[in-house]
Amino acid sequence: MANLKLTDVGKAYGGTVEVLKDINLDITTGELIVFVGPSGCGKSTLLRMIAGLEKITSGELQIDGDRMNDVPPAQRGIAMVFQSYALYPHMTVRDNMAFALKLAKKSTEEIDAAVNRAAKVLQLDEYLDRLPKALSGGQRQRVAIGRSIVRDPKVYLFDEPLSNLDASLRVATRIEIAQLKESMPNSTMIYVTHDQVEAMTLASRIVVLANKGIAQVGTPLELYEKPENEFVAQFIGSPAMNLLPGEITGTGPVTRVRVAAGQGEIEAGIPTRDSDMGLKVNVGIRPEDMVQTDAENYAFRGEVEIVEALGEVTQLYFAKESPESASVIGKLPGIHADVRGKTLHMTADPSKVHIFSNGHSLLYRD
Ligand SMILES: Nc1ncnc2c1ncn2[C@@H]1O[C@H](COP(=O)(O)OP(=O)(O)O)[C@@H](O)[C@H]1O
Numbered sequence: 361m362a363n364l365k366l367t368d369v370g371k372a373y374g375g376t377v378e379v380l381k382d383i384n385l386d387i388t389t390g391e392l393i394v395f396v397g398p399s400g401c402g403k404s405t406l407l408r409m410i411a412g413l414e415k416i417t418s419g420e421l422q423i424d425g426d427r428m429n430d431v432p433p434a435q436r437g438i439a440m441v442f443q444s445y446a447l448y449p450h451m452t453v454r455d456n457m458a459f460a461l462k463l464a465k466k467s468t469e470e471i472d473a474a475v476n477r478a479a480k481v482l483q484l485d486e487y488l489d490r491l492p493k494a495l496s497g498g499q500r501q502r503v504a505i506g507r508s509i510v511r512d513p514k515v516y517l518f519d520e521p522l523s524n525l526d527a528s529l530r531v532a533t534r535i536e537i538a539q540l541k542e543s544m545p546n547s548t549m550i551y552v553t554h555d556q557v558e559a560m561t562l563a564s565r566i567v568v569l570a571n572k573g574i575a576q577v578g579t580p581l582e583l584y585e586k587p588e589n590e591f592v593a594q595f596i597g598s599p600a601m602n603l604l605p606g607e608i609t610g611t612g613p614v615t616r617v618r619v620a621a622g623q624g625e626i627e628a629g630i631p632t633r634d635s636d637m638g639l640k641v642n643v644g645i646r647p648e649d650m651v652q653t654d655a656e657n658y659a660f661r662g663e664v665e666i667v668e669a670l671g672e673v674t675q676l677y678f679a680k681e682s683p684e685s686a687s688v689i690g691k692l693p694g695i696h697a698d699v700r701g702k703t704l705h706m707t708a709d710p711s712k713v714h715i716f717s718n719g720h721s722l723l724y725r726d
Protein backbone atom coordinates (compact mmCIF):
# COMPACT_ATOMS: atom_id res chain seq x y z
CA MET A 361 0.00 0.00 0.00
CA ALA A 362 1.44 3.37 -0.90
CA ASN A 363 0.10 6.78 -1.77
CA LEU A 364 2.56 9.27 -3.22
CA LYS A 365 2.16 13.01 -3.16
CA LEU A 366 4.40 15.39 -5.08
CA THR A 367 3.99 19.05 -4.20
CA ASP A 368 5.67 21.75 -6.30
CA VAL A 369 8.57 19.37 -6.99
CA GLY A 370 11.40 20.82 -9.04
CA LYS A 371 14.89 19.88 -10.13
CA ALA A 372 17.80 22.07 -11.10
CA TYR A 373 21.01 20.17 -11.85
CA GLY A 374 24.00 21.88 -10.30
CA GLY A 375 21.60 24.42 -8.83
CA THR A 376 21.25 26.22 -12.16
CA VAL A 377 20.07 23.96 -14.99
CA GLU A 378 16.34 23.72 -14.34
CA VAL A 379 14.92 20.49 -15.74
CA LEU A 380 11.59 20.24 -13.91
CA LYS A 381 9.47 22.71 -11.96
CA ASP A 382 6.17 22.81 -10.06
CA ILE A 383 5.31 19.14 -10.45
CA ASN A 384 2.09 18.41 -8.54
CA LEU A 385 0.84 14.87 -8.61
CA ASP A 386 -1.15 12.53 -6.38
CA ILE A 387 -0.73 8.81 -6.91
CA THR A 388 -3.02 6.33 -5.16
CA THR A 389 -2.32 2.77 -4.03
CA GLY A 390 -2.87 0.31 -6.84
CA GLU A 391 -2.30 2.73 -9.68
CA LEU A 392 0.03 2.14 -12.59
CA ILE A 393 1.15 5.61 -13.57
CA VAL A 394 3.02 6.06 -16.85
CA PHE A 395 5.33 9.02 -17.48
CA VAL A 396 5.66 9.85 -21.17
CA GLY A 397 7.22 12.78 -22.97
CA PRO A 398 9.91 13.65 -25.47
CA SER A 399 13.48 12.54 -24.91
CA GLY A 400 15.22 14.75 -22.35
CA CYS A 401 12.02 16.13 -20.79
CA GLY A 402 12.92 14.81 -17.34
CA LYS A 403 11.11 11.47 -17.06
CA SER A 404 14.11 9.63 -15.61
CA THR A 405 14.97 12.60 -13.42
CA LEU A 406 11.49 12.58 -11.86
CA LEU A 407 11.62 8.83 -11.31
CA ARG A 408 15.07 9.04 -9.75
CA MET A 409 13.93 11.81 -7.41
CA ILE A 410 11.07 9.58 -6.25
CA ALA A 411 13.55 6.71 -5.73
CA GLY A 412 15.93 8.97 -3.81
CA LEU A 413 18.75 8.54 -6.32
CA GLU A 414 18.58 12.21 -7.24
CA LYS A 415 18.12 15.12 -4.85
CA ILE A 416 14.82 16.99 -4.96
CA THR A 417 15.88 20.63 -5.28
CA SER A 418 12.50 22.19 -4.51
CA GLY A 419 9.11 21.04 -3.26
CA GLU A 420 8.18 17.91 -1.34
CA LEU A 421 7.68 14.21 -1.89
CA GLN A 422 5.46 12.32 0.55
CA ILE A 423 4.84 8.60 0.74
CA ASP A 424 1.83 7.71 2.89
CA GLY A 425 1.93 11.17 4.41
CA ASP A 426 5.61 11.08 5.41
CA ARG A 427 8.10 13.52 3.94
CA MET A 428 10.68 11.56 1.94
CA ASN A 429 13.01 14.30 0.65
CA ASP A 430 15.82 13.38 3.01
CA VAL A 431 15.09 9.67 3.48
CA PRO A 432 17.79 7.44 1.91
CA PRO A 433 16.68 5.28 -1.07
CA ALA A 434 16.85 1.98 0.83
CA GLN A 435 14.40 3.24 3.44
CA ARG A 436 11.73 4.50 1.07
CA GLY A 437 10.21 1.07 0.37
CA ILE A 438 10.83 1.53 -3.34
CA ALA A 439 12.29 -0.82 -5.94
CA MET A 440 13.54 0.37 -9.30
CA VAL A 441 13.90 -1.67 -12.51
CA PHE A 442 16.12 -0.13 -15.17
CA GLN A 443 16.37 -0.49 -18.91
CA SER A 444 19.69 -2.32 -18.68
CA TYR A 445 19.08 -5.23 -16.35
CA ALA A 446 22.52 -6.01 -14.97
CA LEU A 447 22.14 -9.55 -13.67
CA TYR A 448 25.11 -11.24 -12.02
CA PRO A 449 26.26 -13.56 -14.84
CA HIS A 450 27.87 -16.18 -12.56
CA MET A 451 24.80 -16.54 -10.34
CA THR A 452 21.71 -18.63 -11.02
CA VAL A 453 18.31 -17.03 -11.39
CA ARG A 454 17.55 -18.07 -7.80
CA ASP A 455 20.72 -16.46 -6.44
CA ASN A 456 20.22 -13.32 -8.49
CA MET A 457 16.78 -12.90 -7.02
CA ALA A 458 17.93 -13.80 -3.49
CA PHE A 459 20.94 -11.51 -3.48
CA ALA A 460 19.40 -8.41 -1.88
CA LEU A 461 17.71 -10.50 0.80
CA LYS A 462 20.98 -12.26 1.65
CA LEU A 463 22.66 -8.90 2.01
CA ALA A 464 19.84 -7.89 4.32
CA LYS A 465 20.64 -11.05 6.38
CA LYS A 466 17.19 -12.57 6.01
CA SER A 467 16.73 -16.21 7.08
CA THR A 468 17.03 -18.99 4.49
CA GLU A 469 13.36 -19.86 4.91
CA GLU A 470 12.31 -16.27 4.35
CA ILE A 471 14.52 -15.97 1.29
CA ASP A 472 13.27 -19.23 -0.23
CA ALA A 473 9.66 -18.26 0.33
CA ALA A 474 10.15 -14.81 -1.23
CA VAL A 475 12.05 -16.16 -4.24
CA ASN A 476 9.55 -18.93 -4.86
CA ARG A 477 6.64 -16.54 -4.62
CA ALA A 478 8.26 -14.10 -7.07
CA ALA A 479 9.21 -16.93 -9.44
CA LYS A 480 5.61 -18.07 -9.49
CA VAL A 481 4.26 -14.60 -10.23
CA LEU A 482 6.80 -14.17 -13.01
CA GLN A 483 6.53 -17.74 -14.31
CA LEU A 484 10.20 -18.32 -13.72
CA ASP A 485 9.77 -21.47 -11.55
CA GLU A 486 11.34 -23.70 -14.18
CA TYR A 487 14.38 -21.48 -14.66
CA LEU A 488 15.51 -20.96 -11.08
CA ASP A 489 18.68 -23.03 -11.47
CA ARG A 490 19.76 -21.58 -14.80
CA LEU A 491 22.40 -18.94 -15.39
CA PRO A 492 21.32 -15.67 -17.06
CA LYS A 493 23.15 -16.56 -20.30
CA ALA A 494 20.75 -19.50 -20.75
CA LEU A 495 17.72 -17.20 -20.72
CA SER A 496 16.02 -15.12 -23.40
CA GLY A 497 16.04 -11.32 -23.14
CA GLY A 498 12.48 -11.28 -21.88
CA GLN A 499 13.21 -13.89 -19.23
CA ARG A 500 16.23 -11.91 -18.06
CA GLN A 501 14.11 -8.82 -17.74
CA ARG A 502 11.68 -10.85 -15.66
CA VAL A 503 14.50 -11.92 -13.36
CA ALA A 504 15.41 -8.26 -12.97
CA ILE A 505 11.81 -7.55 -11.99
CA GLY A 506 11.94 -10.58 -9.68
CA ARG A 507 14.87 -9.07 -7.81
CA SER A 508 12.62 -6.15 -6.90
CA ILE A 509 9.51 -8.22 -6.12
CA VAL A 510 11.32 -10.32 -3.48
CA ARG A 511 11.88 -7.17 -1.46
CA ASP A 512 8.11 -6.61 -1.38
CA PRO A 513 8.40 -2.87 -2.01
CA LYS A 514 5.55 -0.42 -1.58
CA VAL A 515 6.31 1.21 -4.92
CA TYR A 516 7.80 -0.18 -8.13
CA LEU A 517 9.58 2.18 -10.48
CA PHE A 518 10.34 1.12 -14.05
CA ASP A 519 12.53 3.20 -16.36
CA GLU A 520 11.95 2.07 -19.94
CA PRO A 521 12.31 -1.59 -18.91
CA LEU A 522 11.50 -2.97 -22.35
CA SER A 523 13.47 -0.70 -24.63
CA ASN A 524 16.36 -3.17 -25.02
CA LEU A 525 14.06 -5.92 -26.24
CA ASP A 526 13.21 -6.62 -29.86
CA ALA A 527 9.72 -5.81 -31.13
CA SER A 528 7.96 -9.15 -30.60
CA LEU A 529 9.53 -9.65 -27.18
CA ARG A 530 8.45 -6.16 -26.19
CA VAL A 531 4.84 -7.02 -26.90
CA ALA A 532 5.05 -10.30 -24.96
CA THR A 533 6.79 -8.69 -21.99
CA ARG A 534 4.37 -5.76 -22.02
CA ILE A 535 1.49 -8.18 -21.61
CA GLU A 536 3.38 -9.95 -18.82
CA ILE A 537 3.82 -6.65 -17.00
CA ALA A 538 0.09 -5.99 -17.31
CA GLN A 539 -0.60 -9.45 -15.84
CA LEU A 540 1.99 -8.90 -13.13
CA LYS A 541 0.25 -5.68 -12.13
CA GLU A 542 -3.07 -7.46 -12.03
CA SER A 543 -1.65 -10.13 -9.74
CA MET A 544 -0.47 -7.43 -7.33
CA PRO A 545 -3.49 -5.10 -7.13
CA ASN A 546 -2.21 -3.25 -4.08
CA SER A 547 1.18 -2.40 -5.52
CA THR A 548 1.80 1.07 -6.84
CA MET A 549 3.82 1.30 -10.04
CA ILE A 550 5.35 4.16 -11.95
CA TYR A 551 6.50 3.30 -15.43
CA VAL A 552 8.53 5.48 -17.79
CA THR A 553 8.32 4.84 -21.51
CA HIS A 554 8.49 6.66 -24.81
CA ASP A 555 6.38 3.92 -26.39
CA GLN A 556 2.81 5.07 -26.93
CA VAL A 557 1.32 1.63 -27.06
CA GLU A 558 2.92 0.72 -23.72
CA ALA A 559 1.58 3.93 -22.23
CA MET A 560 -1.95 3.46 -23.60
CA THR A 561 -2.23 -0.21 -22.67
CA LEU A 562 -0.54 -0.32 -19.25
CA ALA A 563 -1.46 2.95 -17.59
CA SER A 564 -4.28 3.59 -15.19
CA ARG A 565 -3.28 7.22 -15.74
CA ILE A 566 -0.71 8.81 -18.04
CA VAL A 567 1.35 11.84 -17.04
CA VAL A 568 2.55 13.72 -20.12
CA LEU A 569 5.70 15.70 -19.33
CA ALA A 570 6.83 18.61 -21.49
CA ASN A 571 8.49 21.99 -21.08
CA LYS A 572 9.65 21.23 -17.51
CA GLY A 573 6.14 20.50 -16.31
CA ILE A 574 3.06 18.33 -16.64
CA ALA A 575 1.20 18.96 -19.89
CA GLN A 576 -1.77 16.82 -18.80
CA VAL A 577 -2.66 13.92 -16.50
CA GLY A 578 -5.49 11.56 -17.29
CA THR A 579 -6.59 8.08 -18.23
CA PRO A 580 -5.28 6.98 -21.65
CA LEU A 581 -8.64 7.57 -23.29
CA GLU A 582 -9.14 10.96 -21.63
CA LEU A 583 -5.87 12.09 -23.19
CA TYR A 584 -6.85 10.64 -26.55
CA GLU A 585 -10.39 11.99 -26.62
CA LYS A 586 -9.98 15.25 -24.72
CA PRO A 587 -6.44 16.57 -24.95
CA GLU A 588 -6.10 19.80 -23.02
CA ASN A 589 -3.53 21.31 -25.36
CA GLU A 590 -1.95 20.94 -28.77
CA PHE A 591 1.13 19.27 -27.34
CA VAL A 592 -0.84 16.38 -25.82
CA ALA A 593 -3.12 16.29 -28.87
CA GLN A 594 -0.14 15.67 -31.13
CA PHE A 595 1.88 13.52 -28.71
CA ILE A 596 -0.84 10.90 -28.09
CA GLY A 597 -2.00 9.08 -31.23
CA SER A 598 -0.14 8.07 -34.35
CA PRO A 599 0.09 9.59 -36.90
CA ALA A 600 -0.30 12.81 -34.92
CA MET A 601 -3.51 14.84 -34.89
CA ASN A 602 -3.85 17.25 -37.82
CA LEU A 603 -4.01 20.93 -36.86
CA LEU A 604 -5.68 23.17 -39.43
CA PRO A 605 -5.59 26.94 -38.90
CA GLY A 606 -8.98 28.61 -39.10
CA GLU A 607 -11.40 31.17 -37.72
CA ILE A 608 -14.64 30.84 -35.75
CA THR A 609 -17.62 31.78 -37.96
CA GLY A 610 -20.49 30.50 -35.83
CA THR A 611 -20.94 30.27 -32.05
CA GLY A 612 -23.37 28.53 -29.71
CA PRO A 613 -23.64 24.95 -28.44
CA VAL A 614 -22.06 23.92 -31.73
CA THR A 615 -19.19 25.95 -33.14
CA ARG A 616 -18.47 26.55 -36.82
CA VAL A 617 -14.96 27.11 -38.02
CA ARG A 618 -13.84 28.22 -41.46
CA VAL A 619 -10.61 26.47 -42.27
CA ALA A 620 -8.12 28.95 -43.68
CA ALA A 621 -6.53 29.17 -47.11
CA GLY A 622 -9.25 28.26 -49.56
CA GLN A 623 -10.60 25.38 -47.49
CA GLY A 624 -14.12 24.62 -46.28
CA GLU A 625 -16.02 24.80 -43.00
CA ILE A 626 -16.52 22.35 -40.16
CA GLU A 627 -18.69 22.06 -37.07
CA ALA A 628 -17.40 21.07 -33.65
CA GLY A 629 -19.53 19.92 -30.74
CA ILE A 630 -17.81 22.40 -28.45
CA PRO A 631 -19.76 25.35 -27.03
CA THR A 632 -18.55 28.91 -27.67
CA ARG A 633 -19.89 32.36 -26.78
CA ASP A 634 -20.78 35.32 -29.05
CA SER A 635 -17.51 37.05 -28.25
CA ASP A 636 -15.60 34.13 -29.80
CA MET A 637 -16.78 35.19 -33.27
CA GLY A 638 -13.74 35.69 -35.49
CA LEU A 639 -11.34 34.04 -33.03
CA LYS A 640 -8.28 32.54 -34.73
CA VAL A 641 -8.05 28.88 -33.80
CA ASN A 642 -6.57 25.58 -34.83
CA VAL A 643 -9.00 22.82 -35.69
CA GLY A 644 -7.72 19.41 -34.57
CA ILE A 645 -8.77 16.27 -36.42
CA ARG A 646 -7.13 12.90 -35.92
CA PRO A 647 -6.17 11.10 -39.15
CA GLU A 648 -8.47 8.20 -38.18
CA ASP A 649 -11.41 10.61 -37.72
CA MET A 650 -11.13 12.07 -41.23
CA VAL A 651 -13.93 10.86 -43.47
CA GLN A 652 -14.55 11.46 -47.15
CA THR A 653 -17.41 13.76 -48.06
CA ASP A 654 -18.80 15.64 -51.08
CA ALA A 655 -17.59 18.87 -52.65
CA GLU A 656 -20.22 20.92 -50.76
CA ASN A 657 -19.60 19.96 -47.15
CA TYR A 658 -15.90 19.51 -46.80
CA ALA A 659 -13.61 20.98 -44.17
CA PHE A 660 -10.42 20.16 -46.00
CA ARG A 661 -9.65 19.23 -49.55
CA GLY A 662 -6.30 18.18 -50.89
CA GLU A 663 -4.45 16.13 -53.44
CA VAL A 664 -3.24 12.78 -52.18
CA GLU A 665 0.51 12.81 -52.65
CA ILE A 666 1.61 9.67 -50.82
CA VAL A 667 -0.33 6.52 -50.02
CA GLU A 668 0.71 4.03 -47.37
CA ALA A 669 -1.30 0.84 -47.70
CA LEU A 670 -1.02 -1.04 -44.41
CA GLY A 671 -3.78 -3.52 -45.19
CA GLU A 672 -6.09 -2.80 -42.29
CA VAL A 673 -5.85 0.94 -43.03
CA THR A 674 -4.62 3.22 -45.79
CA GLN A 675 -2.74 6.36 -44.73
CA LEU A 676 -3.02 9.32 -47.08
CA TYR A 677 -0.56 12.20 -47.07
CA PHE A 678 -2.05 15.26 -48.70
CA ALA A 679 0.11 17.67 -50.69
CA LYS A 680 1.16 20.70 -48.63
CA GLU A 681 -0.29 24.06 -49.54
CA SER A 682 3.05 25.69 -48.91
CA PRO A 683 6.42 24.25 -47.90
CA GLU A 684 6.06 25.51 -44.32
CA SER A 685 2.53 24.21 -43.69
CA ALA A 686 2.19 20.92 -41.84
CA SER A 687 1.15 17.99 -43.96
CA VAL A 688 -2.36 16.69 -43.43
CA ILE A 689 -2.80 12.96 -42.99
CA GLY A 690 -5.90 10.87 -43.38
CA LYS A 691 -6.40 7.27 -42.35
CA LEU A 692 -9.11 5.30 -44.11
CA PRO A 693 -10.12 1.82 -43.03
CA GLY A 694 -9.29 -0.92 -45.50
CA ILE A 695 -7.55 -0.77 -48.84
CA HIS A 696 -7.79 2.20 -51.23
CA ALA A 697 -5.51 1.40 -54.12
CA ASP A 698 -6.51 4.13 -56.53
CA VAL A 699 -6.45 7.40 -54.58
CA ARG A 700 -2.93 8.61 -55.33
CA GLY A 701 -2.99 11.91 -57.24
CA LYS A 702 -6.72 12.40 -56.66
CA THR A 703 -8.23 15.38 -54.87
CA LEU A 704 -10.34 14.22 -51.92
CA HIS A 705 -12.84 16.18 -49.84
CA MET A 706 -12.61 15.39 -46.16
CA THR A 707 -14.52 16.24 -43.00
CA ALA A 708 -15.14 14.74 -39.55
CA ASP A 709 -18.01 14.14 -37.17
CA PRO A 710 -18.52 17.20 -34.89
CA SER A 711 -17.96 15.01 -31.81
CA LYS A 712 -14.45 14.22 -33.09
CA VAL A 713 -13.40 17.80 -33.81
CA HIS A 714 -11.10 19.66 -31.41
CA ILE A 715 -10.58 23.41 -31.25
CA PHE A 716 -7.46 25.04 -29.84
CA SER A 717 -6.89 28.71 -29.15
CA ASN A 718 -3.35 29.76 -28.24
CA GLY A 719 -2.48 26.10 -27.97
CA HIS A 720 -5.22 25.26 -25.43
CA SER A 721 -8.46 23.38 -26.02
CA LEU A 722 -11.64 25.46 -25.81
CA LEU A 723 -13.22 22.48 -24.08
CA TYR A 724 -11.31 23.25 -20.89
CA ARG A 725 -11.90 26.99 -20.82
CA ASP A 726 -13.80 28.33 -17.81
N1 LIG B 1 23.38 14.40 -13.91
C1 LIG B 1 22.94 15.39 -14.73
N2 LIG B 1 23.53 16.59 -14.77
C2 LIG B 1 23.07 17.58 -15.57
N3 LIG B 1 22.02 17.45 -16.39
C3 LIG B 1 21.39 16.26 -16.42
C4 LIG B 1 21.80 15.16 -15.59
N4 LIG B 1 20.98 14.11 -15.83
C5 LIG B 1 20.09 14.54 -16.76
N5 LIG B 1 20.34 15.82 -17.12
C6 LIG B 1 19.57 16.63 -18.08
O1 LIG B 1 18.25 16.72 -17.62
C7 LIG B 1 17.33 16.63 -18.70
C8 LIG B 1 16.35 15.50 -18.44
O2 LIG B 1 17.01 14.27 -18.49
P1 LIG B 1 16.27 12.89 -18.27
O3 LIG B 1 15.52 12.97 -16.99
O4 LIG B 1 17.26 11.82 -18.40
O5 LIG B 1 15.25 12.88 -19.49
P2 LIG B 1 14.35 11.70 -20.09
O6 LIG B 1 14.46 10.53 -19.18
O7 LIG B 1 12.97 12.28 -20.16
O8 LIG B 1 14.86 11.42 -21.47
C9 LIG B 1 18.16 16.44 -19.97
O9 LIG B 1 18.29 17.69 -20.58
C10 LIG B 1 19.48 15.95 -19.43
O10 LIG B 1 20.52 16.34 -20.27
Ligand SMILES: [Mg+2]
Nearest residue numbers: 403404405519
Ligand atom coordinates in the same frame (compact mmCIF):
# COMPACT_ATOMS: atom_id res chain seq x y z
MG1 LIG C 1 15.17 8.60 -19.46
